[in-house]
Amino acid sequence: RFFQKRKKNKPPGPTGLPIIGNLHQLGPKPHSSLSSLAKTYGPIMSLRFGSVTVAVVSSPTTAQQILQKNDQSFTDRPIPESVAAQPNVNDTLAWAPADSRWRNRRRICTTQIFTAQRLDLLQHLRHRKVQQLIQHLHKKAEERTSVNIGEVAFATMLNLVSNTVFSEDMVDSEFESAGEFKELVWRIMEDAGKVNVCDYFPVLKRFDLQGVKIHVKVSYLRLHEIFDRMIRKRVEDRKSSRSGGSIKNDFLDVLLDDCEKDEASVFSVQSIKPLILDLFIAGSDTSGSTIEWAMAELLHNPEIMEKARNELIQVIGDKSNQVKESDIPTLPYIQSIVKETLRLHPPVPLLLPYIAGNDVEINGYTIHKGTQVLINVWSIGRNPEFWDDPLLFQPERFLNSNVDFKGRDFEYLPFGGGRRICPGLPLANRMIVLMLASLLHSFEWELPKGVNHEMLEQYGITLKKLTPLFAVPISVV
Numbered sequence: 001r002f003f004q005k006r007k008k009n010k011p012p013g014p015t016g017l018p019i020i021g022n023l024h025q026l027g028p029k030p031h032s033s034l035s036s037l038a039k040t041y042g043p044i045m046s047l048r049f050g051s052v053t054v055a056v057v058s059s060p061t062t063a064q065q066i067l068q069k070n071d072q073s074f075t076d077r078p079i080p081e082s083v084a085a086q087p088n089v090n091d092t093l094a095w096a097p098a099d100s101r102w103r104n105r106r107r108i109c110t111t112q113i114f115t116a117q118r119l120d121l122l123q124h125l126r127h128r129k130v131q132q133l134i135q136h137l138h139k140k141a142e143e144r145t146s147v148n149i150g151e152v153a154f155a156t157m158l159n160l161v162s163n164t165v166f167s168e169d170m171v172d173s174e175f176e177s178a179g180e181f182k183e184l185v186w187r188i189m190e191d192a193g194k195v196n197v198c199d200y201f202p203v204l205k206r207f208d209l210q211g212v213k214i215h216v217k218v219s220y221l222r223l224h225e226i227f228d229r230m231i232r233k234r235v236e237d238r239k240s241s242r243s244g245g246s247i248k249n250d251f252l253d254v255l256l257d258d259c260e261k262d263e264a265s266v267f268s269v270q271s272i273k274p275l276i277l278d279l280f281i282a283g284s285d286t287s288g289s290t291i292e293w294a295m296a297e298l299l300h301n302p303e304i305m306e307k308a309r310n311e312l313i314q315v316i317g318d319k320s321n322q323v324k325e326s327d328i329p330t331l332p333y334i335q336s337i338v339k340e341t342l343r344l345h346p347p348v349p350l351l352l353p354y355i356a357g358n359d360v361e362i363n364g365y366t367i368h369k370g371t372q373v374l375i376n377v378w379s380i381g382r383n384p385e386f387w388d389d390p391l392l393f394q395p396e397r398f399l400n401s402n403v404d405f406k407g408r409d410f411e412y413l414p415f416g417g418g419r420r421i422c423p424g425l426p427l428a429n430r431m432i433v434l435m436l437a438s439l440l441h442s443f444e445w446e447l448p449k450g451v452n453h454e455m456l457e458q459y460g461i462t463l464k465k466l467t468p469l470f471a472v473p474i475s476v477v
């Protein structure tokens, strides 16, 4: 009777099979399968994955109910086993419960890295990292060899984050050597993207049937070891700096200042490592895949590429001038290309999952406490009810429109919304526009001969191209 009461008034959804529930309906592209199911069951539907009840939201008004109207009930996230494998997971930003310690960590990241003022101060860093990328591409252009666009953009972003945090590069300037750091972050992304049966059958957790947890743990521990070494070295340097040496004033120094401030500090040497790791993981692949999709769309739509290059030539001039961040406001077409890319290819198509903290009424249905909630922003961004010709890549749609990705327009949520909206949004926006504008201003691009250009997706922790995009840069004269 208790069980039946709990099931009362749930949103509609497809009947599941015994034991596995609806897991078999997810397929290799869950965001797309769930989008198809929503056509039958509506903007909020209920499914069962193993023993976990999941509500899937697929319309702007329903997303608004979750992220705005009832946001106090949807603050926490369920933690997948591949994420729980890391040490001190409750000290992360992305997965920790939204308590006062999480608020403090978020506040310190926002005020010390992501405010307009702090970002302005570190503009030179982004220019330097993008110029390193451009120099690397000039060499490739001379050799007439193709470049893995997603990978070099990913490595550039890793180096930007590592310079923000540690004031040093983690990937060599040629982006080629299998830099250990890059491989470790990459491997974590891969493992975290696997569908893990243990997440849906909590009784199986301790058996780690697919071995995901044990595999990913090795990478986490190694990264913690690297961070540990760097942090200890910095602690020593800070001691000597007090006797006259220099200090770096980067994010690590901010965190260590906080550790030393008082005993009630939210940070310790142990608890800053998961936070730093979160910034690397959340920032690099998302930005890398956005650049990859943008370039893939432009190679697919040469007239749009041409229009973008014309805007750059008009605003920036010829290749002897470099694109700067201060040019961004005068590049509306490039900005629209980035927005259109994030509409069609949101790197986190189902956002990070939420968990209902109590029973909540949405659209007349009850979302019971403990239900996982997925918001299908991929589906919302492709719905003809909210977008004209939604499957066409048309940056123009954003040109004279106020729709933005800051979490207030619920038909367009590539960075999520509400209190857990992506804190890295301002940095990502600046860096992605700058990187894309520089790639287009310095080079013409073509696909390697004989390559079949497809636009298929591969679902993982970020939504990537099924086959990585390789393109040949040609230096403009």
Ligand code: HEM
Pocket: 093, 094, 095, 106, 161, 278, 279, 280, 282, 283, 284, 286, 287, 290, 346, 347, 348, 351, 352, 353, 414, 415, 416, 417, 418, 419, 420, 421, 422, 423, 424, 425, 427, 428, 432
């Ligand atoms: C194109 C680039 C990016 C996209 C599309 C993106 C998207 C997202 C999304 C969808 C979420 C979950 C929001 C929600 O659940 O409502 C998120 C969370 C997060 N992102 Fe980003 N992100 C990007 C870049 C970055 C960067 C550059 C950083 C930092 C360096 C970053 C750090 C984070 C963190 C720490 C969280 C967890 C926030 C929390 O749960 O409190 N992201 N991001």
